[in-house]
Amino acid sequence: MTDRRRFLQASLLAAGAAAVPRLRAASASNGARVVSTWDFGVGANRAAWKVLGSGGSALDAVEAGARWAESDLCNPTVGRCGNPDRDGVLTLDASIMDGDGRCGAVAALEDIAHPVSVARAVMEKTPHVMLVGAGAQQFAVAQGFEKTPLLTDQARQAWREWLKTSRYAPQINAERQARPGDKTNHDTLGILAIDANGRLAGACTTSGMAWKLHGRVGDSPIVGAGLYVDNEVGAATASGVGEEMVRNAASFLVVELMRQGRSPADACREAIDRVVRKRPEASKTLQVCFLAMNKAGEVGAFALHRGFVYAMQDGSPGPHDRLHDSASVYQTEQT
Numbered sequence: 131m132t133d134r135r136r137f138l139q140a141s142l143l144a145a146g147a148a149a150v151p152r153l154r155a156a157s158a159s160n161g162a163r164v165v166s167t168w169d170f171g172v173g174a175n176r177a178a179w180k181v182l183g184s185g186g187s188a189l190d191a192v193e194a195g196a197r198w199a200e201s202d203l204c205n206p207t208v209g210r211c212g213n214p215d216r217d218g219v220l221t222l223d224a225s226i227m228d229g230d231g232r233c234g235a236v237a238a239l240e241d242i243a244h245p246v247s248v249a250r251a252v253m254e255k256t257p258h259v260m261l262v263g264a265g266a267q268q269f270a271v272a273q274g275f276e277k278t279p280l281l282t283d284q285a286r287q288a289w290r291e292w293l294k295t296s297r298y299a300p301q302i303n304a305e306r307q308a309r310p311g312d313k314t315n316h317d318t319l320g321i322l323a324i325d326a327n328g329r330l331a332g333a334c335t336t337s338g339m340a341w342k343l344h345g346r347v348g349d350s351p352i353v354g355a356g357l358y359v360d361n362e363v364g365a366a367t368a369s370g371v372g373e374e375m376v377r378n379a380a381s382f383l384v385v386e387l388m389r390q391g392r393s394p395a396d397a398c399r400e401a402i403d404r405v406v407r408k409r410p411e412a413s414k415t416l417q418v419c420f421l422a423m424n425k426a427g428e429v430g431a432f433a434l435h436r437g438f439v440y441a442m443q444d445g446s447p448g449p450h451d452r453l454h455d456s457a458s459v460y461q462t463e464q465t
Contacts, residue, residue, distance in 0.1 A: 171441030212337020229330035229361030320367030348372025364424035395430025
């Protein structure tokens with residue numbers, strides 16, 4: 131039975147890989163490109179392109195894109211409109227990484243509107259990589275970030291509705307087209323960019339899984355799990371159930387597979403294959419997605435379940451805001 135299951139998994143992965151679109155290197159006049167997870171990545175890319183299109187750095191671009199998601203987007207999985215934990219507390223996580231290895235992160239941050247910018251301050255102004263909880267908030271305030279209540283009335287009402295059953299059941303593809311007050315419970319904007327000088331950077335920002343235990347931290351602020359960037363190779367980010375990314379050091383794995391010569395799409399597929407091999411039964415009920423870009427600007431993605439999309443912007447002729455469907459192991463979309 132085990133051999134048969136592995137054979138079926140390998141067959142599914144091979145079939146999905148054949149369907150993966152391989153995007154060529156960045157075609158914009160300045161060579162820049164930005165990609166983001168999910169359909170709300172279109173708005174994040176537009177904010178990032180204001181930086182990249184004028185010759186700005188990849189690091190500034192990904193911060194701008196993530197800041198858009200944290201404030202202008204109103205989505206129950208990211209930023210100011212995020213759903214709270216089971217105690218009714220909204221906490222935010224974020225990370226940012228430059229291709230030279232510098233990185234910063236915050237986790238379980240309360241009442242600060244732009245965790246990605248606090249993460250950058252951690253990177254640039256401290257000897258540390260991550261600050262959490264009250265310490266992260268204290269640092270943010272000391273750096274001039276305004277402390278302000280973020281939990282919206284809609285998110286508070288969604289939490290009260292959840293309390294009637296207190297059922298915790300992560301939903302596959304809950305992120306896609308989520309609206310304020312929706313009963314979604316994860317997850318992430320991941321954004322990767324390459325600038326005109328060939329430098330890479332990435333960022334992740336999230337309010338995490340709704341109704342999580344207070345203090346739970348997923349993969350988004352953990353460098354190597356939700357995000358990893360290396361100028362010599364490429365960059366990767368993840369979305370879905372964060373515990374699986376942490377268990378597999380997933381984004382680091384994708385970058386290392388690209389270092390070995392795999393394309394971004396093939397690297398993402400192999401990382402998904404590892405998740406399936408380790409937890410074949412659990413993989414049927416959770417979503418795991420990877421998005422990657424190599425140093426040449428080639429982009430690829432892969433997911434466990436159908437429904438993962440990503441946005442791309444490169445300034446090429448025609449529509450700049452393009453959504454792409456990711457190939458997946460399981461071809462039937464589950465909701």
